[in-house]
Amino acid sequence: MSQAEDIESVDEDGVIESVSGPVVTAADLDARMNDVVYVGDEGLMGEVIEIEGNLTTIQVYEETSGVGPGEPVQNTGEPLSVDLGPGMLDSIYDGVQRPLDVLEEKMGTAFLDRGVDAPGIDLEKKWDFEPEVTEGDTVEPGDVVGVVEETITIDHKVMVPPDYEGGEVTNVESGEYTVEETIVELDNGEEIQMHQEWPVREARPAGEKETPTEPLVTGQRIQDGLFPLAKGGTAAIPGPFGSGKTVTQQQLAKWSDADIVVYIGCGERGNEMTEVIEDFPELPDPQTGNPLMARTCLIANTSNMPVAARESCIYTGITIAEYYRDMGYDVALMADSTSRWAEAMREISSRLEEMPGEEGYPAYLAAALSEFYERAGKFQLINGGEGSISVVGAVSPPGGDFSEPVTQNTLRIVKTFWALDADLAERRHFPAINWNESYSLYKDQLDPWWESNVESDWPEVRQWAVDVLDEEDELQEIVQLVGKDALPEDQQLTLEVARYLREAWLQQNALHDVDTYCEPDKTYRMLQAIKTFSDEAFEALEAGVPVEEIQDVDAAPRLNRMGTAEEWNEFIDEIENDLQEQLRALY
Amino acid sequence: MKEYQTITEISGPLVFAEVDEPVGYDEIVEIETPQGDTLRGQVLESSEGIVSIQVFEGTGGIDRNASVRFLGETMKMPVTEDLLGRVLDGSGNPIDGGPEIVPDKRQDIVGKAINPFSREYPEEFIQTGVSAIDGMNTLVRGQKLPIFSGSGLPHNELALQIARQATVPEEEEGEDGDGSEFAVIFGAMGITAEEANEFMDDFERTGALERSVVFMNLADDPAVERQVTPRLALTTAEYLAFEKDYHVLVILTDMTNYCEALREIGAAREEVPGRRGYPGYMYTDLAQLYERAGRIEGKEGSVTQIPILTMPGDDDTHPIPDLTGYITEGQIMMDRDLNSQGIEPPVNVLPSLSRLMDDGIGEGLTREDHGDVSDQMYAAYAEGEDLRDLVNIVGREALSERDNKFLDFADRFEEEFVQQGYDTNRSIDDTLELGWDLLSDLPKTELNRIDEELIEEHYREDETAEAVQAD
Numbered sequence A: 001m002s003q004a005e006d007i008e009s010v011d012e013d014g015v016i017e018s019v020s021g022p023v024v025t026a027a028d029l030d031a032r033m034n035d036v037v038y039v040g041d042e043g044l045m046g047e048v049i050e051i052e053g054n055l056t057t058i059q060v061y062e063e064t065s066g067v068g069p070g071e072p073v074q075n076t077g078e079p080l081s082v083d084l085g086p087g088m089l090d091s092i093y094d095g096v097q098r099p100l101d102v103l104e105e106k107m108g109t110a111f112l113d114r115g116v117d118a119p120g121i122d123l124e125k126k127w128d129f130e131p132e133v134t135e136g137d138t139v140e141p142g143d144v145v146g147v148v149e150e151t152i153t154i155d156h157k158v159m160v161p162p163d164y165e166g167g168e169v170t171n172v173e174s175g176e177y178t179v180e181e182t183i184v185e186l187d188n189g190e191e192i193q194m195h196q197e198w199p200v201r202e203a204r205p206a207g208e209k210e211t212p213t214e215p216l217v218t219g220q221r222i223q224d225g226l227f228p229l230a231k232g233g234t235a236a237i238p239g240p241f242g243s244g245k246t247v248t249q250q251q252l253a254k255w256s257d258a259d260i261v262v263y264i265g266c267g268e269r270g271n272e273m274t275e276v277i278e279d280f281p282e283l284p285d286p287q288t289g290n291p292l293m294a295r296t297c298l299i300a301n302t303s304n305m306p307v308a309a310r311e312s313c314i315y316t317g318i319t320i321a322e323y324y325r326d327m328g329y330d331v332a333l334m335a336d337s338t339s340r341w342a343e344a345m346r347e348i349s350s351r352l353e354e355m356p357g358e359e360g361y362p363a364y365l366a367a368a369l370s371e372f373y374e375r376a377g378k379f380q381l382i383n384g385g386e387g388s389i390s391v392v393g394a395v396s397p398p399g400g401d402f403s404e405p406v407t408q409n410t411l412r413i414v415k416t417f418w419a420l421d422a423d424l425a426e427r428r429h430f431p432a433i434n435w436n437e438s439y440s441l442y443k444d445q446l447d448p449w450w451e452s453n454v455e456s457d458w459p460e461v462r463q464w465a466v467d468v469l470d471e472e473d474e475l476q477e478i479v480q481l482v483g484k485d486a487l488p489e490d491q492q493l494t495l496e497v498a499r500y501l502r503e504a505w506l507q508q509n510a511l512h513d514v515d516t517y518c519e520p521d522k523t524y525r526m527l528q529a530i531k532t533f534s535d536e537a538f539e540a541l542e543a544g545v546p547v548e549e550i551q552d553v554d555a556a557p558r559l560n561r562m563g564t565a566e567e568w569n570e571f572i573d574e575i576e577n578d579l580q581e582q583l584r585a586l587y
Numbered sequence B: 001m002k003e004y005q006t007i008t009e010i011s012g013p014l015v016f017a018e019v020d021e022p023v024g025y026d027e028i029v030e031i032e033t034p035q036g037d038t039l040r041g042q043v044l045e046s047s048e049g050i051v052s053i054q055v056f057e058g059t060g061g062i063d064r065n066a067s068v069r070f071l072g073e074t075m076k077m078p079v080t081e082d083l084l085g086r087v088l089d090g091s092g093n094p095i096d097g098g099p100e101i102v103p104d105k106r107q108d109i110v111g112k113a114i115n116p117f118s119r120e121y122p123e124e125f126i127q128t129g130v131s132a133i134d135g136m137n138t139l140v141r142g143q144k145l146p147i148f149s150g151s152g153l154p155h156n157e158l159a160l161q162i163a164r165q166a167t168v169p170e171e172e173e174g175e176d177g178d179g180s181e182f183a184v185i186f187g188a189m190g191i192t193a194e195e196a197n198e199f200m201d202d203f204e205r206t207g208a209l210e211r212s213v214v215f216m217n218l219a220d221d222p223a224v225e226r227q228v229t230p231r232l233a234l235t236t237a238e239y240l241a242f243e244k245d246y247h248v249l250v251i252l253t254d255m256t257n258y259c260e261a262l263r264e265i266g267a268a269r270e271e272v273p274g275r276r277g278y279p280g281y282m283y284t285d286l287a288q289l290y291e292r293a294g295r296i297e298g299k300e301g302s303v304t305q306i307p308i309l310t311m312p313g314d315d316d317t318h319p320i321p322d323l324t325g326y327i328t329e330g331q332i333m334m335d336r337d338l339n340s341q342g343i344e345p346p347v348n349v350l351p352s353l354s355r356l357m358d359d360g361i362g363e364g365l366t367r368e369d370h371g372d373v374s375d376q377m378y379a380a381y382a383e384g385e386d387l388r389d390l391v392n393i394v395g396r397e398a399l400s401e402r403d404n405k406f407l408d409f410a411d412r413f414e415e416e417f418v419q420q421g422y423d424t425n426r427s428i429d430d431t432l433e434l435g436w437d438l439l440s441d442l443p444k445t446e447l448n449r450i451d452e453e454l455i456e457e458h459y460r461e462d463e464t465a466e467a468v469q470a471d
């Protein structure tokens, strides 16, 4: 979080009137909405959320036990902002962008104390600045003036802040600088540092949104294959507990082909963040081979951390994402879980005694959700370039019931819906994405990418799979009544093909070294192999071969091993040959 | 310390009093009734001139003449290793007639959140000796794994069996060098005296009491006190784990009673209720308990939690199990049908889950084949279960040979694998061998979740042959 540097400019202190959990009211405080204030003798960080006459209501980002009326409240006069600059990648922050490793060091304990502040980026560290402009060049807001190597994967582009005027460069030199030192001077007196600040509740400026045409390749078969997300698109993953929201989000954070990943653990488990912190530095980015952590920024407000900072962590995350977008990167943001964010809004709202809307959520829930997802997109940048933010939000509906307000309001906004299903999870069919309920509205606009990058008949093959799965769904209803053996042979065979689609293709084990990531070519080839089985099998059936014999060919069960096969190209070639041979030998 | 006789309102568990000096939020309050009883409470809301107080022991006996003292501090638990072997009431006062407790220090009962950066990911396998857990839903040190049960189901027997049998296999073999010892913290909230005795008798019979600390809030104790009991228990657990290097197992029962108390307080405060009348902040409140499990980098000890809750109406979408499941690292689901079939423990593995299993098992931890065997048994049992509905309609004869094998598998799984009784302690090897025994009744080609090499190594060819002949 942005250290308010000059508190001395601040007006009179206010005085606490009342304390109720994270909500504090203060009298005589001269403040504007969303100003950051320091509350009580310990100076706990808070934000102004309501002003009524002489009374100011503040949400406090730290525990308020022991704080009482009469204690002072100080205004910083600045809105809640994030520090932007090199050093955000390979970091883990709390909900108001305090680095958790720095807090551990400052507090000297593994437990989170309060009243300790820390800047979001290291103010002392020197970075090697490489200018991309020379004296005499004219620069405008958003223009890149130079780069520093932020991590081994990412070049950090130093930009003219969007709220500058711009002008002619009068002074610029390469060298080692801290983020607060001036690296470029302009003729109008403006000085540019690597450090920028931006208020989290305000979207950073950008140009027009464009229609996304490239997929965010996730390496997950059911997602890439059936319900793709576009770079710059939005997706929701609702599901009851244990259905796979977190694993799915982590899979995307690990394997998707974004340049930058912002991962927000919003009101979820501490150990899940720890897992990411421990794993990501070890895992290779599938594109560069570098450690995944080198492209990742983590934000953690776990379920036991202060609830007000849960409300803010979403904004902190999306603002950081926008900053990297402005550099021209494709950013993917995961928020696990947006329901906890909505509940934090509800909790604060009810302490404010606002009029509750549906299920106690504030009336502005829908607006807050759509404002957040609106910050996703493929954008023209103010510097003329292009960048994107893809947003994936997990939703945790109470009792797994999708009719509740957060799920419903989210579905009205997002274009990709990955519906998780408790029944699939129980039988350990993972990812437990229900293929009948899920959808992607990006499918058609992404088909050209698949046709030119993978195989030209991709849309047909995919449609074939969808049709078989649909047919299975209908046949299952009959099977429930009469048993499978009572069906005509061709329908029995359809069920068999559908079973391979489910078990060999849709299922994908995130915990298996090989299966965890499936490149688009492999996704296509695997599907093709099942189709080969289907085509050959139906021909055999037509030639009079009994369905039992068809099902029993040796090569068929090996379809189930395609996902875990390392040399998959050879492996699939071999299966296809064997299938042909064995099935044709039957007639 | 100022004393007030300014109570203006008494409502359910809440007391409102006027004050003329600032009082801190969450501060501890003592109320002395005209009869001379001292009751304790906590500041729920503090405003200029007036505070609302939640009274732990209930407001019975309080009237406007009662005097109110603010202690100027939030609630503390006096902690010391000497607590081991002691029995305390739900507010932390000894009730075993033992010596006075001399605290090493007094610790805030509202625990601070563990910095996620300071945590260590839990991955040490705890062998409970129960196949449905060890084989299918493995528990690890530092995990929070609740038992979702229903009234009248044998959750206490299972919890006690775990407490009795839990070991970390390597350490048995003399790796005890790290000096970490095992301790049990038992926090009872609103359970009956009979249930409490069940636990106490077992602790005494097995000698476990010596390494246990017991907190007892029984059914006829004040409901509001249940807000405090688990926090006292967890504060003690954290002290023993992170300052005295103990591996602590915390059993909290019954979380449903805790949540009822939470609802009662919310209603008394006239809050806008959330789902089914429970407060909107119940998720956050429960998280502040459950997240106090774990491991910390650089510390020897650990806090493992087994909270028990009874699902009202056996409904796992009820807010209490639902919010719990969203926070804990899995759940062990007890099942009424299995219980009436006489399966002990009646664990339904399908809706059960251990989220930390994957990192706690495998080569070097349990066995190389563990993950695959468990996956395969889940899939096969689920398939067999599905077929049972169909059998009821069309009969077994109408099913294929393949389907019949899955049906048989599901039966054997329940009757031999899950069923073991509360006194049988199975090693992880026994559990996995039993798993192979069952899986070998299925055709090899059906075992598509298991690595082919592992199948070669463990699959029992002859048994299938026998089975086929017997058919």
Ligand SMILES: Nc1ncnc2c1ncn2[C@@H]1O[C@H](COP(=O)(O)OP(=O)(O)O)[C@@H](O)[C@H]1O
Pocket: A239, A240, A241, A242, A243, A244, A245, A246, A247, A248, A430, A431, A432, A508, A509, A510, A511, B353, B354, B355, B356, B358
């Ligand atoms: N793709 C997957 N592959 C393998 N296991 C999975 C997968 N998705 C989920 N799981 C299993 O399901 C469990 C619960 O998933 P999780 O993502 O934590 O659920 P949620 O966040 O919805 O509560 C995980 O611990 C893991 O065992």
Ligand SMILES: [Mg+2]
Pocket: A245, A246, A247, A268, A336
């Ligand atoms: Mg999750």
